[in-house]
Amino acid sequence: MAKPAFEDDKDEKPLDPAVERVRRKLVRFVGINLGLLFLALMAVALAIVYKSRTPAAEAPRSEISEIQAPASGGTLQGDILLPAGAKLLSQSLSGNRISLLTELSDGSQAILLFDIAESRLIGRFPVKAQ
Numbered sequence: 112m113a114k115p116a117f118e119d120d121k122d123e124k125p126l127d128p129a130v131e132r133v134r135r136k137l138v139r140f141v142g143i144n145l146g147l148l149f150l151a152l153m154a155v156a157l158a159i160v161y162k163s164r165t166p167a168a169e170a171p172r173s174e175i176s177e178i179q180a181p182a183s184g185g186t187l188q189g190d191i192l193l194p195a196g197a198k199l200l201s202q203s204l205s206g207n208r209i210s211l212l213t214e215l216s217d218g219s220q221a222i223l224l225f226d227i228a229e230s231r232l233i234g235r236f237p238v239k240a241q
Contacts, residue, residue, distance in 0.1 A: 189230050193223070209235070 126134065133177065147234040191209075196216025203210045214220050224234035 187227075189227065191225055192232075212238075 125131075191211070193211070193213060194215060198214045200214055200220070201211040202212070207226060209225050209227060210222060211223045211225070213223055220238040222234075222236040222238060224236070225231070225234060226233045
């Protein structure tokens, strides 16, 4: 009968010393790289755990905090003065600032920017076509 294939491994000849040195260097190289990869993976995992366990920093307070909330049941009130003959087309609120798109009496459009906390006009931007 023929020998089984696994018995051929027992009869293997020893490697040439130069090839054996290269094989050992390769095994050491693979071992070091696997160790570094494991350390990097553990660092990423620890960073994810740390980020998920620490409370999120509070967002910086916006300028809206300058406006005092009215007493219960009350409302904020103030006047916004538009130029004579102006029509309000749209508005947009951001923080304590409100922008108003207006059509002026001469037919042109302008964006007026108001600061609600200070109750004053802080910008006027004419809308022009080129």
